Amino acid sequence: MRILILHGVNLNMFGRRDPAQYGNATLAQIDSGLEALGRELGVTVECFQTNHEGEMVERIHKVLDEEVQAVVINAGAWTHYSHAIADALAILKIPVVEVHMSNVHARESFRHNSVLSAVCTGSICGFGPASYLLGLRAARNAVIHMNK
Known part of the structure; x- marks a missing residue:
């Protein structure tokens, strides 16, 4: 099973950005933890981060041509207004x-x-x-449930 992790705008600043809200973990540490959990769960994890909305949309589109069974996304501020990212995600027929x-x-x-x-x-x-x-575990469980 392969799960894609998408990190949005400003998330490369984890560890430096508002520790009261986001803590001190860096994006590299978060990705490392996801990869370790993926190995434990028997899941291949790929992580991608961009500060460019069009690049995020293009990466989501690319999922259609790949063997990706689920997506975990933290879109950052795009969560609240990017209909372009929402439309791209809506094309996918896998758990998000x-x-x-x-x-x-x-x-x-x-x-x-x-x-x-x-x-x-x-x-x-x-x-x-x-x-x-938790998102990685939920995505894996959703794929397993979907394939029963």
Whole structure:
């Protein structure tokens, strides 16, 4: 099983950006933890980060031509307004899990709305780097359930 992890805008700044919201883990540490959990679960994990919305859309489109069984995405601020990313995700016929390190519902009101949630299998937020690990487990379980 292969699961793609997508990190959006500014997420390359984890470890340097607002530790009260995001903690001190770097994106490299988060990716390393995902790869380790993937090995434990028998899942190949590929991680991709971009600060360019068009590149994110192109990477999602590329999934259609690959052997990817699920996607875990933290789109960052794009979560709240990128209909382009939502439309790209809607094309996929595989589980998509939305994750956020902070509890977006306990933050500024603009963060309470996700334009991605409607096209995702589920959402996880508020558990710091563990949100990604929970998202990976959820994506794997969704694939297994879908294939029964």
